[in-house]
Amino acid sequence: MATRRDPMGMGLAVLNRIASSSALDRLGLRKPAERAVYEGAKGGFRVAGATSRAFRSVAGGGSPQRLARTADSGVFDLEPTEDQAMIVGVVKEFAAEVLRPGAAEAEASNDTPKEVLAQTGEFGLTLLNIPESLGGLSEDRSAVTGALVAEALAEGDMGQAVACLAPAAVATAISLWGSAAQQQTYLPAFGGDDVPPSALAIAEPRVLFDPFELHTTAVGNADGYVLNGVKSGVVRGHEAELFVVAVDLQGRGPTLVLVESSTPGVAIEADPSMGLRAAGLTRLVLQDVQVRADAILGEGAADDYRECIRLSRLAWASLALGTGRAVLDYVSDYVKTRSAFGEPIAHRQAVAFMVANIAIELEGMRLVTLKAASRAEQGLDFSREVALARRLAGEYGMKIGTDGVQLLGGHGFVKEHPVERWYRDLRAVGLMEGAVLI
Structure with a gap:
């Protein structure tokens, strides 16, 4: 680092x-x-x-302030x-x-x-x-x-x-x-x-949603742009004062737009979810929302939007690491204290191997996630690394949640233990777009 x-x-x-x-x-x-x-x-x-x-x-004009890229020390x-x-x-x-x-x-x-x-x-x-x-x-x-x-x-x-x-x-x-x-x-x-409560709104309530094929539109007029569409998975949208919204700009491709919540035509709807309930997920409904031409974030460059998606996916991979670690620590203690047939179930080889696999999968996820983050802050291309991080976090994150529930047996299915909540939260990692960014 x-x-x-x-x-x-x-x-x-x-x-x-x-x-x-x-x-x-x-x-x-x-x-x-x-x-x-x-x-x-x-x-x-x-x-x-x-x-x-x-x-x-x-x-006014002037140059925006940008963070410098960190230097490559040459040491891994x-x-x-x-x-x-x-x-x-x-x-x-x-x-x-x-x-x-x-x-x-x-x-x-x-x-x-x-x-x-x-x-x-x-x-x-x-x-x-x-x-x-x-x-x-x-x-x-x-x-x-x-x-x-x-x-x-x-x-x-x-x-x-x-x-x-x-x-x-x-x-x-x-x-x-x-x-x-x-x-x-x-x-x-x-x-x-x-x-100020704020939210990054990219996802849309559609089957097989692709963040590069947006149905939320921005159409130009004499006063700027008119926005129409629906965004899902918007964090605490009921209190948000500012949104960064992904839109298709006049059919030219995805772009980020700044929208203040007080703008006429902005509405918030409930969006009940399987997991991440504490995030207060909502839907952002945009109906003939008029924004000025300077509401387009920066220059609206396609490369900026691509980087936004990659950094968001990197953030979700990081979240999966933390929740996966919570699962590992919890089940490790549980299998050592839960007894069956006169001995802790951790003494059973099948149980021990399942816990070990969780630890191995977490190490792999963490390695590629931190590699992607390191390349991102150095200004290097990190598209391959973030794609790997998302794949591993989505696949193994869900597997870790499933194995955690399985290791607790009947206890894994009840709310007395937190593993069932972690299982539901981890399911979001491979599905969510936007919301968080690093």
Whole structure:
């Protein structure tokens, strides 16, 4: 993994935000956060700036601010940097102490609690891919860090992880592909503690949906473009203030468009799902929605849209890693304590081999996912690696969920144990498009 060029470290900037948050006391994370900051303080501090929300349109030209690509060190190293280890350590504490205990309640309510979302905003999750000059924490691309954070969150609960990462997906899209005016209009809102609920809407409610064959359209007129269509799997659309929507631009191909929720013709419908219920999935209905010509994200380049799809699939693969790890840890303990015929079932060879296979499959998934993330942040072609990551995450993620249920026997089918929820969440990995982005 490439090392940041900034010697102060992005990790300390994130941890400083965490340590100054009053929500740490409410969530019981004060001590681990202070411990991490103390250890990291030896290398210095950098305080991230906070700005208040204001979707006031900013006109003007100039060049957009882009994150630099990380340099290729020439060394194949999967050991996280100190910055990454510090960030992931605190996120794991948060996932274990907050997301995991609240998962059942969040699923029952089909939403993630606002205090949980507020805390992730204070952590600075939306800032990982925003340039420092625009109120973010980065100078370089941080796809590997994003993958590690998504994995850590999903180890607590995938549904809540998706809800927490949804605003970051929009901030990342604007940072990577938005124009200078779009960046200055929207990104300052993501630098404050009150992060605007936002969603990346790509999927459509169609059989065999292809993100490169969209039915949601944008047709030009004298005032800009008129949008029509329906998007599915939109995270917390009932509260979202800003959407990045994939549309077919006048029959020329897929393009990303910025749509504010207050725009006439925007409507939200319920979209009940098998899994990811804590993500509060909805449908976004666009009926004769008029947007200005400058609502097209950046230059509307086809390469930008392709990269968006790849980075989204990379994020889903990372989420699968975290949930798969949760399954492995849970069943490993279960088979050692569950006895049958006078001995733990872990002593049965068939059971032991099934658990071992889960561990092997996770290692393969993780290797190709991190390789894809590493190439992405270096600006190298990562299309092959992300295709492999999606294939493995979709296939083995589902198998891990199935094996987890099987290893628990009858207990795997009831809500007393969380494995049945993880099974349903993992089923989404090979199907979902958009929603998250790293």
